[in-house]
Amino acid sequence: MPGALWIVGLGPGGAEARTGRATAAVQGADVVVGYGPYVDQCADLLTERHLVERSTMGREEDRAERAVALAREGRHVALVSSGDAGIFGMAALALRAAAAVPEAERPLVEVVPGVTAGTAAAAVLGAPLGDFATVSLSDVLVPWEQVEARLSALAATDLALTLYNPRSRTRTWQLDRVRELLLEHRDPGTPVALATDVGRTDQEVVVSTLATFDAEAVAMRTVVLVAGPTAERVGPWLVTARGR
Numbered sequence: 001m002p003g004a005l006w007i008v009g010l011g012p013g014g015a016e017a018r019t020g021r022a023t024a025a026v027q028g029a030d031v032v033v034g035y036g037p038y039v040d041q042c043a044d045l046l047t048e049r050h051l052v053e054r055s056t057m058g059r060e061e062d063r064a065e066r067a068v069a070l071a072r073e074g075r076h077v078a079l080v081s082s083g084d085a086g087i088f089g090m091a092a093l094a095l096r097a098a099a100a101v102p103e104a105e106r107p108l109v110e111v112v113p114g115v116t117a118g119t120a121a122a123a124v125l126g127a128p129l130g131d132f133a134t135v136s137l138s139d140v141l142v143p144w145e146q147v148e149a150r151l152s153a154l155a156a157t158d159l160a161l162t163l164y165n166p167r168s169r170t171r172t173w174q175l176d177r178v179r180e181l182l183l184e185h186r187d188p189g190t191p192v193a194l195a196t197d198v199g200r201t202d203q204e205v206v207v208s209t210l211a212t213f214d215a216e217a218v219a220m221r222t223v224v225l226v227a228g229p230t231a232e233r234v235g236p237w238l239v240t241a242r243g244r
Contacts, residue, residue, distance in 0.1 A: 002107040003030075005071040005098065007091045009084040009114020010041050013199025017115050018042075025112050029078035033067045034090075035059075038080045064093035071098075071107035083116045088136055088164055117223045118162030121195035124205050126237025128191070128227050129160050137174050138165035144174065151178055155185045160228040160240065167218045175215045175224070182210055182226065191227040191238055194218055207238070 006025035011017040026032060026045045036054040039046075046052060055063050067079040081089035091111050098109045122129045133154050139147055154161060166175050182190075188211035195205045196219055206217065210226065218224065231240045 002105060003071045003074040004076045004108040004110070005067055005094065006076075006078045006110050006112050007067075007085045007089075007094045008078050008080045008112045009086070009089060009116075010038060010080055010082055011115040011199060012083055012117045012120040013041070013197065013203070014201070015044060017120060017199040019112070019114060022112050022114055025110075026078045026080065028076060030075045031067075031070050031077045032080060033063055033070070033077060034080035035063070038082050041082060042080055060090065060093055061097075064090060064097045067094060068097040068101065068107070071109075072101060072105060077107075081114070084114045086111055086113070087116055087134065115199075116162075117164070117195070117198050118225065120198040121162070121193060121205065121223050121225050124195065124198065124203075125193055125207070125225065126234070126239050128193075128225065128231050128238045128240055129162070130228065130230070130240040130242065131158075132160035132162060132228070133157075134162045134164065136164045137167075137171070137178065139171070139174070147174075148177070148181070151181050155182045158229050160231065161224075161226040163224040163226070165220065166222055166224045167215065168220045175218055179210065179213075179215070186210060186226075186229065188212075190229070191231060193225040193227075193238075194222055195225060196222040198223065 008022050008025045010022055026042050031051045033053045039054050067077050071077045079090050079094055085091040135150055190210040192210050192213045193207045197203050231238055
């Protein structure tokens with residue numbers, strides 16, 4: 001008899017940023033499937049009764065298919081992602097895999113939302129996100145030309161931006177190109193925050209400007225938050241008024 005698959009967003013870091021529903025899903029699962037560091041993120045919830053299947057970067061489709069297969073066997077499976085599973089996470093792949101299963105054999109599937117790194121970083125800064133857009137700078141699955149086209153269109157708007165996957169050991173020039181695109185339309189003094197490991201014990205958030213932020217200080221685990229033109233300093237916080 002088909003089991004259940006929970007596609008779980010664990011939040012950006014520690015247990016305090018994990019939702020109660022995410023905690024319950026992992027605790028109630030028989031099997032936890034995930035990229036190794038994401039399994040580590042919920043290690044405090046795991047017991048001897050859990051079967052844990054860890055995998056490596058680049059095995060996302062395999063993880064999704066394995067999680068669905070286990071649920072079809074009658075297992076209760078938690079497929080874990082950091083942040084929110086529907087935002088650059090495992091939800092899309094897992095839902096496609098589940099949709100390929102005949103309806104009569106399809107397990108119960110639920111996407112369990114989580115706090116994203118972008119919104120967690122925004123909370124540390126104050127309230128800088130009104131209307132905003134989220135873009136991944138990774139060109140692993142999307143050609144850089146397509147990423148740049150999106151950024152060019154967004155640069156001309158007044159939307160705040162949260163930029164994921166901004167830099168890696170092999171992608172070292174793209175963030176400087178993003179700066180160039182934004183400076184064609186936005187003030188050099190626009191606040192920019194570099195938020196690394198938000199929600200973790202080694203969290204670091206540095207606020208600079210569009211003209212001066214240090215791209216070399218950005219890592220794969222950094223979220224780059226670019227404020228919109230209506231953002232302003234209110235005491236120690238960066239705030240965008242509602243409706244502006």
